[in-house]
Amino acid sequence: MCNNHEHSKLTSSNPDFQKIEKQLNRRHFLKQTSLGIGAMALGSLLGAEKAFAGIGKESTEEEILKVYNKNRLGLPHHAPKAKRIIYLFQSGGPSQMDLFDYKPKLSDMFGQELPPSVISGQRLTGMSGSQSTLPIAPSTFKFNQYGESRAWVSDAMPYLSEVVDDLCFIKSMQTDQINHTPAITFMQTGNQLPGRPAIGSWLSYGLGSDNENLPTFIALVSKNGKGQPLKASLWGNGFLPTEHQGVQFRSGKDPVLYLSDPENYDGNDRRDMLDYLKHLNELQSDAYGDPEIQSRMSQYEMAFKMQTSIPEVTDLTNEPEYIFDMYGKDSRDPGTYAANCLMARKLLEKGVKFVQLYHQGWDQHNYCPGGVKSQSKKTDQATAALIKDLKQRGMFEDTLVVWGGEFGRTVYSQGQLTSDNYGRDHHPKAFTMWMAGAGVKPGFTYGATDDFSYNVTKDPVHVHDFHATLMHLFGIDHERLTFKHQGRRYRLTDVHGHVVKDLLT
Template structure:
């Protein structure tokens, strides 16, 4: 804010004059103490360590120096992924009907799942009360595709075309067996709401590549049915509020409350924000509350988004062959295919983390029919996104993630017939995949038993997945922390290790 605005504010308000006098004394003491502290630290460490020395630096050190490290000193190491798209399939896709092929189950139709396989694992209340747990083999046909010979069912014909770009994680495990805590755990590293989401951690740690758009944007498929998706899944938790995910919606106004009110032309908005900024600067100097600056950052971002969002949300300039690649649904804003296309465009504009949510994978009954319907809605758009990023040269530094919060059981929930069955939640063995920056293409990690019920090789816990994800964007998951209520928190809590076997 310019000086005449500031003087006008304070000259007519004795309370503000008193605050400013207090600020003067505080600033003097603060700056003096910092200066003396810097001198003392320099004498202890030596001037070279304090102010930087040329020394014998590695090639990576020299590259990182030019990588524009931010205020937190991130990235900790050279990132392989500059941006992330996370395609979250809410409800828990059935791994054995999509990617985890189990041919021996065909001859075991209707037989009781052995107690030795269950091994005392927790069952939900929905199937725990069943008198029997009959084995339900997949009704889908599997084939091997690509040079990697990856098994994919005929429910996903488009994805089978890009298997050599995918890195399957077939030994995924989570601690949660019910939807809300499991989704929250996958998105925040903790089963209870209130922790920062993955995108918020990355926004806080790495900052933005486009000052006119948020670092973290969320897209939700329209008309979704299934478990409700709460805003806490893309929330900032205890991090400053400017790091929360911004939800883009289909329709005239992609971001709520961004458009000017009726009969307001917005010409004085810049002046209003400058004036408001001056008031908040005075309050911030007086109280030092970081949320004051966070609030102003949000105001400024909203102002910039009034011009940037309409442009990026407009897909009309996409050529016909791109819409054909993503499928006819891509012309319908808010569908999964349209959101995949929108996500690619957001990444091109410098958005660092885009989270897609698609509901409807919770097939407790009619699993074959329900699963086929979900694949029809998502398969082409998912495969198109991989192809589109690759043809633009973006897949090399973009990480694509696909998966849900847990898997499904091999036994049928409810009545079992040759054509129909349901599947209950299963947290101890499920499949996810990644593609792109830094992960091995055409690779499969982890193995389950003949029932897709237990991981028998290379288990991969959610915390390990988070640690590996952070590593790919140049962040040491143990070092990116935030102090809250006397404790330093991180995405992986006190767990997790980087799974280097997944990395190139």
């Protein structure tokens, strides 16, 4: 890189370079100006934290939007119901008919061949397609109705049954993908191919941060998980600027890799180093006009701030004993699902907008009853505790909680069927998810499936519809939040999706 004297000499002797520099200077002015306006808008959003607390339930949308001053992207488009989200992703495809989708008529159909009319030409995996028969496997779990909403929940989820009146069940979810990797990618990014921005990246890009010392989007993965591998592209920024990518927090000594100082380095001159590095990057940005340089500078600054903020936010030792008891004994073991649920709540308290939990192990092709019991034991208590914890802290009304996997499971048994054991294959055309908290109807069940939990019979909800509804709760019109990439404007829902208004309060 040339110094100022060399730079001046080069421009004075080269008319073409003078013309380019003039254009770059104009670009630099516009960039700096737009960033300044963006910073002012962001400041307004950050300042709205306290003001939002004073908004009453009777406040009009106009009054709310005055608090949420629109940022440089013109967001939010309408008054948001949600300020933050915890997405409890259950990787592998939980069996809806062993947890929430009660089908009592199947008890008299044990071992019978699933009628071809039920499948009706639907795609099967290679594992099921090679079977000579598709025997019906009724659930071995007992179901009961709970709460004032009388929601059906199996005995695999005893703790969740205590909070059903806070949940909004969607029993008619559908996806286009039948295999794990494309289905998980589709659920997390709106496209089956890797490379698109994750949901959290879209929210970060559209709405900005509520805490300048922590990332907007954080991913937590249960440790020692078995099942389909989880890739960083699931919380990646895709073609959005890199400061919007999700940051994975790990359990153990270093929650964020490469954030700690090297051995024998005290870090006292780090501020000076970053300031000089910023100067060099600004020179490069002025010369080339690459917006990724600005993103790189933002990431360096965030890393510097995280060196002091991360140790505090990841320290759970100050949590009272009753909190650990509520989340379960695993909450004392960093990196478990229970500990990550507790960590997620703490991150939300610190202003993180999107916390994504990933928990593997729901892929029960064999020994489904035992697998469901095992995963429920690891997740049920902590999930219910999270709902209760948010409520007791006054955060539930503006926090969205989402629970679900990438698809459901089949009514027929994959492999050998016995009276107490069966396996279930992937099923994309009918599965259950639930939402709770900000802006969704509590104690409500939406959609229905046939007697085999195989086909949606009422109110189908596609993945694109789910994404559109989620964005709506954050005050975003999913058709208007776009990003131009390679000559085309992209959005989370691509060219599909509609808001499921019947789910909303």
